[in-house]
Amino acid sequence: MKEPAHLALHPFGQIPTYEEGDLALFETGSIVLHVAERHAGLLPRDANARARAITWMFAAVNTVEPPILDLSAARVMERDKPWYEDRLPLVMDRVRGRLDQLSARMGDADWLDGAFSAGDLMMVSVLLRLRASGILDEYPNLAAYVARGEARPAYQRAFEAQLAVNTAPPKG
Numbered sequence: 314m315k316e317p318a319h320l321a322l323h324p325f326g327q328i329p330t331y332e333e334g335d336l337a338l339f340e341t342g343s344i345v346l347h348v349a350e351r352h353a354g355l356l357p358r359d360a361n362a363r364a365r366a367i368t369w370m371f372a373a374v375n376t377v378e379p380p381i382l383d384l385s386a387a388r389v390m391e392r393d394k395p396w397y398e399d400r401l402p403l404v405m406d407r408v409r410g411r412l413d414q415l416s417a418r419m420g421d422a423d424w425l426d427g428a429f430s431a432g433d434l435m436m437v438s439v440l441l442r443l444r445a446s447g448i449l450d451e452y453p454n455l456a457a458y459v460a461r462g463e464a465r466p467a468y469q470r471a472f473e474a475q476l477a478v479n480t481a482p483p484k485g
């Protein structure tokens with residue numbers, strides 16, 4: 314991913330990237346928005362509802378994901394550091410702070426704002442990163458929300474397709 318051919322697609326040498334004809338995109342949110350704007354079922358037709366769904370996409374990556382990424386990074390990269398045991402509860406509490414707010418906002422709703430949208434797609438994928446930590450189980454409505462997202466046939470198809478790529482024997 315750090316070779317020139319990939320850096321030409323993604324300046325930070327990461328995945329995912331998306332290519333369609335002459336267009337090359339990076340950043341998950343941008344790729345999902347691009348797809349959602351061109352295919353039915355991911356963004357509402359009503360202009361205000363559409364703007365709110367896009368707002369939830371930004372909220373997922375910009376507000377909810379950062380403390381979750383911090384937790385993942387701490388667990389992977391700081392486990393052997395002298396401060397790990399002291400810092401971990403602080404990082405987990407920052408995640409809980411965001412989940413408290415999201416959980417209160419969702420209440421018993423199935424999705425963030427009416428019908429399922431790309432905002433839910435992004436939020437579910439961000440929350441899924443918490444599975445290993447067990448924190449999600451402290452929020453039954455959020456755990457049920459993530460389960461609903463994973464149960465969608467489109468999610469199942471995408472997951473199976475990605476799994477097939479990841480478990481395919483190496484070429485050559």
Ligand SMILES: N[C@@H](CCC(=O)N[C@@H](CS)C(=O)NCC(=O)O)C(=O)O
Nearest residue numbers: 314325326327328329339340341342
């Ligand atoms: N903000 C980026 C983050 C992408 C990202 O963190 N990708 C990870 C894999 S999930 C990656 O490529 N890591 C390798 C690296 O940073 O060198 C997005 O949402 O697309």
